[in-house]
Amino acid sequence: MTTRLSARELTLRYGERIVSTELSLDVPDGAFTAIVGPNACGKSTLLRAFVRLLRPAEGDVRFDDRAVSSFPAKEFARSVGFLPQDPLAPENIKVSQLVARGRFPHQSLLATWSEADDRAVADAMDAAGVADLAGRDVQELSGGQRQRVWVAMVLAQQTSYLLLDEPTSFLDITHQYQLLGLLAGLRDEGRTVIAVLHDINQASRFADHLVAMKEGRVVAEGTAAEIVDAALMKEVFDLPSMVVPDPVTGTPMVVPTL
Incomplete structure (x- = not known):
């Protein structure tokens, strides 16, 4: 091993x-x-x-x-990406903005937002099943929807x-089963x-x-x-x-x- x-x-x-x-x-x-x-x-x-x-x-x-x-x-x-048990979202933040925060480790003075970042965010939202929520305020979502948004943010980190x-x-x-299947697919x-x-x-x-x-x-x-x-x-x-x-x-x- x-x-x-x-x-x-x-x-x-x-x-x-x-x-x-x-x-x-x-x-x-x-x-x-x-x-x-x-x-x-x-x-x-x-x-x-x-x-x-x-x-x-x-x-x-x-x-x-x-x-x-x-x-x-x-x-x-x-x-290394991490999703804690009880993450807290800032007030008045849209789903796409929260998911985009997963790209923060890839940003620097020389490497600013790019098309690759856009693709990573879009792919993460698609994978987590929240693309249709992109323009919604995170605080308006149900607990299950918010959880999937947080998963998308970690996926956007591409670790x-x-x-x-x-x-x-x-x-x-x-x-639950869709998410576990997604995680197994990432393992694959x-x-x-x-x-x-x-x-x-x-x-x-x-x-x-x-x-x-x-x-x-x-x-x-x-x-x-x-x-x-x-x-x-x-x-x-x-x-x-x-x-x-x-x-x-x-x-x-x-x-x-x-």
């Missing part, structure tokens, strides 16, 4: 509250990794450390054999790595996707690599076929269940037995 992004012996904390200790993880390059686990187990905290929003108290995060803290902000943002924290939040089931094009997901069956169907977390530590990682079973569901989620083949894909499908 090749990896460009890794965590080594991390201690992650918010003030005096420790979330994780001795946490290590290698993210497979060119794969779709889904991080799953119960609420407040450290999934989002790990993503924040990966993208430099949280400095580890101990250990380090490395990208291309460099500490992520050593990268200039724009250089890092040209390689080789995409990290998304609960990207299916607020989406109806059709748009050679990009690396890391997403925090709540639905274990969606994670099993779409992701190549699953990371199961509990209480700030990695309990298991591997393909869905390797790690998803009734014992894991009981240990991680305290959920009695049986695991059967997904009738569409053959991947593990969890059926609660409560």
